[in-house]
Amino acid sequence: MRVMVVDDTDHVRRMLRSMLELDGFEVVAEAAGGHEAIEVIDAADPDVVVIDYRMPDLDGLDVARRIRDRRPDQVLILYTAFLDDELRRAAEEVGVAVCLGKVEGLGSLEREISRLCGSIF
Numbered sequence: 001m002r003v004m005v006v007d008d009t010d011h012v013r014r015m016l017r018s019m020l021e022l023d024g025f026e027v028v029a030e031a032a033g034g035h036e037a038i039e040v041i042d043a044a045d046p047d048v049v050v051i052d053y054r055m056p057d058l059d060g061l062d063v064a065r066r067i068r069d070r071r072p073d074q075v076l077i078l079y080t081a082f083l084d085d086e087l088r089r090a091a092e093e094v095g096v097a098v099c100l101g102k103v104e105g106l107g108s109l110e111r112e113i114s115r116l117c118g119s120i121f
């Protein structure tokens with residue numbers, strides 16, 4: 001499964017890449033912000049995009065909206081330390097498949113990627 005990671009924190013992107021690749025996922029792209037994610041997504045052609053919520057240029061919901069406009073069937077996961085019910089509702093409205101808190105851990109993220117990508121193949 002091809003994954004793109006969008007997070008403004010370098011060590012978080014490196015950690016996600018390392019852990020996902022150890023568990024057999026292919027990380028096809030990383031982006032340090034929303035604008036960069038929009039620029040590289042078509043060339044990367046990921047099965048799923050993991051998006052942080054709080055970033056300096058665009059927040060995760062803005063990124064999700066812009067990706068959804070370009071790629072209506074793209075699987076999107078919001079992975080954030082700032083998850084609450086209001087954010088979950090807003091994310092659902094823009095077409096995010098799953099919202100996960102970073103406190104839930106990488107295991108939850110990997111399970112959701114597998115579940116979501118398994119359902120499209």
